[in-house]
Amino acid sequence: MKELSLHILDIAQNSIEAGATRLELTLSEDGKGALTVVIRDNGHGMSPELLKTATDPFTTTRTTRTVGLGLPLFQLCAQQTGGGLRVESSLNEGTTVTAVAHRGHIDCPPLGDIAGTVSILTRSSPNLTLFFRHTTPLGTFSFSTEEAREILGSDIALSEPAVTLWIQAYIKENETLLYD
Amino acid sequence: MKTLEELQAIRETMQKQLNVRESDGNNIRVVVGMATCGIAAGARPVLTAFLDEVNQHNLDHITVTQTGCIGVCRLEPIVEIFAPGEEKVTYVNMKPEMVPVIVNEHLVNHKIVTEYTIGAAE
Ligand SMILES: Nc1ncnc2c1ncn2[C@@H]1O[C@H](COP(=O)(O)OP(=O)(O)OP(=O)(O)O)[C@@H](O)[C@H]1O
Ligand SMILES: [Mg+2]
Numbered sequence: 001m002k003e004l005s006l007h008i009l010d011i012a013q014n015s016i017e018a019g020a021t022r023l024e025l026t027l028s029e030d031g032k033g034a035l036t037v038v039i040r041d042n043g044h045g046m047s048p049e050l051l052k053t054a055t056d057p058f059t060t061t062r063t064t065r066t067v068g069l070g071l072p073l074f075q076l077c078a079q080q081t082g083g084g085l086r087v088e089s090s091l092n093e094g095t096t097v098t099a100v101a102h103r104g105h106i107d108c109p110p111l112g113d114i115a116g117t118v119s120i121l122t123r124s125s126p127n128l129t130l131f132f133r134h135t136t137p138l139g140t141f142s143f144s145t146e147e148a149r150e151i152l153g154s155d156i157a158l159s160e161p162a163v164t165l166w167i168q169a170y171i172k173e174n175e176t177l178l179y180d
Numbered sequence: 181m182k183t184l185e186e187l188q189a190i191r192e193t194m195q196k197q198l199n200v201r202e203s204d205g206n207n208i209r210v211v212v213g214m215a216t217c218g219i220a221a222g223a224r225p226v227l228t229a230f231l232d233e234v235n236q237h238n239l240d241h242i243t244v245t246q247t248g249c250i251g252v253c254r255l256e257p258i259v260e261i262f263a264p265g266e267e268k269v270t271y272v273n274m275k276p277e278m279v280p281v282i283v284n285e286h287l288v289n290h291k292i293v294t295e296y297t298i299g300a301a302e
Pocket of ligand 1: 014015018044045050054055059060061068070071072094215217249
């Protein structure tokens, strides 16, 4: 993956496929180069056996193929920067993926288009409530589908192209305030 | 600086269009594969390109959705088109530049862009 935001999109896609109705994406940067990404969902979770091998490329519950690459690729990416990835999960409760990447490391991909990632996730299901929060030493930006739905009411969906594109531009603009 | 109040304005514009839209029974569905191989190969900008086209040209009869794994990793990004009364069309190795062509020729003028289809790739 060329961007951390693509890994984030991909890992969040697991949450959606696990039937999550609540998804929290939290990015925290400590100002010394460490970026902590937390992706927490209330989906169907994993059994202890599945969890044990979840970051193994030959672990998947897909029927379309026999490899599952999302978790192992993100783990490899994080490890190559001197960080790592941890998965916690309980059946019927949910899953939390925590990754630390060191952004100053030469092998660390850029964060990339996080606004693209978040805006696309907001439209993945009408039943999904998404919370996004990004903190850097310069401040915090947060966005949730709750606040957007409150304004849009029940007749206009978040999946309307005009709405998704607006959310994308809104996040992009606010993200620039988090960096010099 | 954009503020959430702008969403209110978008809502009002769209509410006016909704009444017009109801009469259109000819909905076309565009489905973009968003599993790991798709995302790594560039599915996100392809999806955004479809949203841009549909929005720019007010193509209310087109619904753009994302799905999990379509299953042919080496041909990702993959986009499937479902139109009423037509067989499913699968476009492969998608790039954002191909999106306006598919929207204009296939989704508006009902002419499949054969050279982008899975049949041409295999
Ligand atoms: N958030 C989650 N909730 C429940 N199960 C999960 C979650 N994340 C991963 N899993 C389980 O772990 C397996 C491996 O996930 P991984 O992302 O590595 O591969 P995949 O999703 O199967 O395929 P790919 O990511 O390559 O499209 C999944 O098939 C699923 O069973
Ligand atoms: Mg996955």
